[in-house]
Amino acid sequence: MVRFNAKLLMQTVLLMVITFGLFSISEMVNKVFCATWSVYGTVVDERGIGLSDVLVEAYSSNGAFIDSTRTQSDGYFMLPLENGSYRLCFSKPGYVKVEKSLTVRSNMNISTIVLSRAI
The missing domain is CATH 2.60.40.10 (Immunoglobulins)
Structure with missing residues (x-):
């Protein structure tokens, strides 16, 4: 039986949100300042x-x-x-x-x- 680990899932989701959020901010800064x-x-x-x-x-x-x-x-x-x-x-x-x-x-x-x- 597979156990569902809510804490691990939340950490993974949070890490993905932070990673993609930083990527989006980096892209925006590039377009505004360094494009x-x-x-x-x-x-x-x-x-x-x-x-x-x-x-x-x-x-x-x-x-x-x-x-x-x-x-x-x-x-x-x-x-x-x-x-x-x-x-x-x-x-x-x-x-x-x-x-x-x-x-x-x-x-x-x-x-x-x-x-x-x-x-």
């Missing part, structure tokens, strides 16, 4: 055609370089950034450089960036 999000969009020319190989650089609000990427053949880019304020710089030889300031708190589609030909 890495995707900032993405498309870079096009004045005719709306996607520009490949555009350098996309991210700088912190104090001007420190953070990260960079290049656009794909269709002009699409994606840059992982943590919560914070940034200045993105879009540059390609033969085009006028464009800068955009933004604050990242979640995944962010910055839509379309237009680069004009340099004269």
Whole structure:
């Protein structure tokens, strides 16, 4: 005959609640304070055609370089950034450089960036 041990069951349940509760709190703190999000969009020319190989650089609000990427053949880019304020710089030889300031708190589609030909 199997005996039911209520005390052991309660200890097990309590341990599971504490473990999952701490995991949930840890996930929430990560999302609020340490999360890495995707900032993405498309870079096009004045005719709306996607520009490949555009350098996309991210700088912190104090001007420190953070990260960079290049656009794909269709002009699409994606840059992982943590919560914070940034200045993105879009540059390609033969085009006028464009800068955009933004604050990242979640995944962010910055839509379309237009680069004009340099004269």
